[in-house]
Amino acid sequence: MAVITPGAPVPAASVRRGRRRPGERVIEGFLVLAAVVSIATTIGIVVSLLFPTVEFFGEVSIIEFVTGTQWTPLFSIKQYGVLPLLVGTLWVTLIATVIAVPLGIGAAIYLSEYARPGTRKLLKPILEVLAGIPTVVYGFFALTFLNPLLIDLWPSDDKPEFQNLLVAGIAMGIMIVPTVASLAEDAMSAVPQSLREGAYALASTKMQVATRVVVPGALSGIVAAIVLGVSRALGETMIVTIAAGLKTDGIPWSPIDGAATMTSFIAGAAQGDLPVDSLDYLTIFAVGTTLFLFTFALNALSIRLVRKFREVYE
Amino acid sequence: MSTTSTPPASHAANPRHRPSLSQRRSRPGEVLFKLALQFCLLVAFAFLVALIAFAVIKGWNRLDPRLWQEMPTGAASRVARAGVQSAITGTLWVIGLTAAICLPIGIASAIYLEEYADNTRWYNRLLELNIQNLAGVPSIVFGILGLGLIARVIGLGFTVITAAIVLSLLVLPVVIIASREALRAVPRSIRQASYALGATRWQTTWRQVLPAAVPGMSTGAILALSRALGEAAPLILLGAVTFIRFNPDSLLSSYTTLPIQIYNLIKEPQAEFQELAAAAIVLLLVILLALNSAAILIRNRFQKRW
Numbered sequence: 001m002a003v004i005t006p007g008a009p010v011p012a013a014s015v016r017r018g019r020r021r022p023g024e025r026v027i028e029g030f031l032v033l034a035a036v037v038s039i040a041t042t043i044g045i046v047v048s049l050l051f052p053t054v055e056f057f058g059e060v061s062i063i064e065f066v067t068g069t070q071w072t073p074l075f076s077i078k079q080y081g082v083l084p085l086l087v088g089t090l091w092v093t094l095i096a097t098v099i100a101v102p103l104g105i106g107a108a109i110y111l112s113e114y115a116r117p118g119t120r121k122l123l124k125p126i127l128e129v130l131a132g133i134p135t136v137v138y139g140f141f142a143l144t145f146l147n148p149l150l151i152d153l154w155p156s157d158d159k160p161e162f163q164n165l166l167v168a169g170i171a172m173g174i175m176i177v178p179t180v181a182s183l184a185e186d187a188m189s190a191v192p193q194s195l196r197e198g199a200y201a202l203a204s205t206k207m208q209v210a211t212r213v214v215v216p217g218a219l220s221g222i223v224a225a226i227v228l229g230v231s232r233a234l235g236e237t238m239i240v241t242i243a244a245g246l247k248t249d250g251i252p253w254s255p256i257d258g259a260a261t262m263t264s265f266i267a268g269a270a271q272g273d274l275p276v277d278s279l280d281y282l283t284i285f286a287v288g289t290t291l292f293l294f295t296f297a298l299n300a301l302s303i304r305l306v307r308k309f310r311e312v313y314e
Numbered sequence: 315m316s317t318t319s320t321p322p323a324s325h326a327a328n329p330r331h332r333p334s335l336s337q338r339r340s341r342p343g344e345v346l347f348k349l350a351l352q353f354c355l356l357v358a359f360a361f362l363v364a365l366i367a368f369a370v371i372k373g374w375n376r377l378d379p380r381l382w383q384e385m386p387t388g389a390a391s392r393v394a395r396a397g398v399q400s401a402i403t404g405t406l407w408v409i410g411l412t413a414a415i416c417l418p419i420g421i422a423s424a425i426y427l428e429e430y431a432d433n434t435r436w437y438n439r440l441l442e443l444n445i446q447n448l449a450g451v452p453s454i455v456f457g458i459l460g461l462g463l464i465a466r467v468i469g470l471g472f473t474v475i476t477a478a479i480v481l482s483l484l485v486l487p488v489v490i491i492a493s494r495e496a497l498r499a500v501p502r503s504i505r506q507a508s509y510a511l512g513a514t515r516w517q518t519t520w521r522q523v524l525p526a527a528v529p530g531m532s533t534g535a536i537l538a539l540s541r542a543l544g545e546a547a548p549l550i551l552l553g554a555v556t557f558i559r560f561n562p563d564s565l566l567s568s569y570t571t572l573p574i575q576i577y578n579l580i581k582e583p584q585a586e587f588q589e590l591a592a593a594a595i596v597l598l599l600v601i602l603l604a605l606n607s608a609a610i611l612i613r614n615r616f617q618k619r620w
Contacts, residue, residue: 027516031430034422038445038490041483045455048462106354114348123355125610130362132537132606134544136573137595140580141365144372144588174361207347228450235452237547238573242580263454263547270457270551276466284551288458292451299450303443 049292052285059279065286071248071265073283080283082290087251088165088259092240095169095255096176096233101226103173104180105215108225111181112188113210131178139242142171147243160256163245169255172239180229187221187309188214220312224305231298235291237263262291366599373592381593386575388557393586398594401575403561404474404554405543408571411478412485412542417535419482420489424531427490428497429519449487456484457548465552472553475565480548485538492534496527529616536609540602546573572598 057065060080068081107127111120147167151159160166191214199213215222245258246268252259260268266284274281370377384397423445431438460480470476500523508518554574562569570578572594579591 021514024514024516028426028430031422031426034419035426035431035441037419037483038423038448038486039441041459041486042444042448044463044483045451045459048459048467049455052462103354103357106351107358110348110351110355114351125606126359126362128537128610129603129606130358132540132544132602133362133365134546134573134598134602136544136546136576136580137365137369137599140576140591140595141368143580145364145368174358177358205341205344207344210347231450235450235454237452237454237550238577241547241550242577263452266454266458267547267550270461285458285462288455292455295450295452295455296447299447302450303446 045292049285049289052282053289055277056279056282056286059282060286069251071260073269073280075249078279080286082262082287084248084251085260085262085265085287086290087253088240088244089234089261089263091165091252091255091259092169092172092244092261093230093233095166096172097226097230099170099173100176100180100229100233104177104225104229105184105222107177107181108184108188108222109210109215112185113206113214127178127181130174131182133175135175135236135238136242138171138175139168139239142167142239142243146170154256158256161245161258163243163258164256165240165244165252165259166255168240168244171243172233172236175236175239176229176232179232180225183225183228183306184218184222187218187225187306190221190309191217218309220305221309224302224309227298227302227305231295231302234298235263235295237267240264241267262287266291369592369595369599373589373594373596376589376593377596381590381597385559386557386570386578387559388578388582390582390584390586393584393590396590398572398575398590398597400558400561401570401572401594402597404558404569405571407474407562407567408477408481408569409539409543411474411565412481413535413539415478416482416486416489416538416542420486420535420538421493421531423486423490424493424497425519425524428494429515429523445487445490449491452547453484453545454547454551456480457551459483460548461551471566472568473566474562474569477549477552477554477569477571480552481542481545484545484548485542488538488541489534492537493527493531496530496534497523499530500526529612533609533613536605536612540605540609543605544573544598544602546571546577549574550577 065080065082067083068079069083070079070081071084072079111123115123143163147160147162147164150167150170154160195213195217196209199209204212240261241264244261244264246260246264247258248260248265266287269280269284272280274284380395381397382399382402384395385399386401387393387396427433427438427442431441433439433442457480460476464470464479465472465476470479504522504526505518508522513521549571553568554570556568556570557575557578558568558570576591576594576598579587579594582588
């Protein structure tokens, strides 16, 4: 609609009008279309999870799903309690977090407060390489290198199993160190230099500045980093599928047991040739929905926290 | 190791020179703290070195042309004559297609969000939030999307194109976020100069902003594709788990990829399979390290500081 507003400055209006071509509009349309793909993806994920899940809960009661202690859809006596998968997931996530949080935050403090620019330029790409290693490779390393080592070094006679949650958690912990470190370092770098200088002027040492000024100042970002790391651990599939096994009959009370997580159950179930729309096939989607809800909540929390530290300092 | 290394004599000699504020304070705790921080990084790096060294040592005997000349097998009797050729060609097909799908869409989305969108509008903010959220969705959930919607409902089946679409959607947020950062780094004055000369919005974007943002975008693109290259979880749901003995020849071929083939080999109990898995891992890591180095090189050499 090329309507010239009366009273508008004439030269400006004519410049715009002279240059307006249909091509511009078409291009903008294409760009919008591309941007809509990501919305369509989200809708696609929700739709592809929702319908089979509703169908699943038509046959299995939600109460059994949430409180049952056996998950044996692929056995002859079928039981659909998601607790074993949940506990397996929690073990691995817990172990991974216990390892990744101190290492990741320590690395972040070092990179942001101690390392010289040159050193940092060298160290950060190495961390990126660590983040870029495929998770099958971590799984292989955990199963064939770390686990025999762990079994050898294990102090008691109650040795870890051939596949176990502990070794998967350890490998996953190292895997998410770069995730935690990089976001935490971003947050620490966003703390204004003037705060550090103020603390130094009050005769603080470097450690005091790091632990009492920078870390509290970047706290929301650090928490966001941890939450993101936890969410990564929850959703990781290959390490647990390879190193923790696919056992689902009963709650794994100890981390040295082999057991499936939500993700590795999905991966395991999908490998069998399940008839479409059988109840067994639907379990993939029910567990997938559970997993999606957990990670969605954590991601939303992490995004909010990041926004908070951005707002405070930028 | 004493932490106060400067002898007190130097203070006496130069009373106005007072670097000692920090030195007087440096206590064992300070040193220990720094050591602890360095230890954190060291653990991560030691793990990386051990992982690479272990794969190379274990796979050493199988690091020969058999790896790319022979087809995979699940039979223990034939494992000495097995390789991962179909996985290499499958990876090339899938990743090539992924690049062709996700890069144009991702870069176009980034251009829309940075150059066109009015980010005070609710729908643009929703778009942004949605991309951030998608970046955190577990990869196996994308596999479920592929299984439920693309393979079954749309009916593309367990084929190269299904895998490429799913991996494209998976890494799309990475491409968008990296491209947006690259576009944002181009200073406003470049755009204003272009507009002042009478260029349209697209002319400005295409001829001024995009060329300046190419290095940053290619770094992001390479990192996104290397993530797709190492991804196995969603493809497990998309029928890539069998030992396939032929190379894909069309969009609708069956396929397998390197990470999937590695997983297949790890599952077999015999030591020969484990060696072959280690050799395939070394191949995968070499490709990924080459891609990563290229990304870092491009970033360091071509990125303009305005």
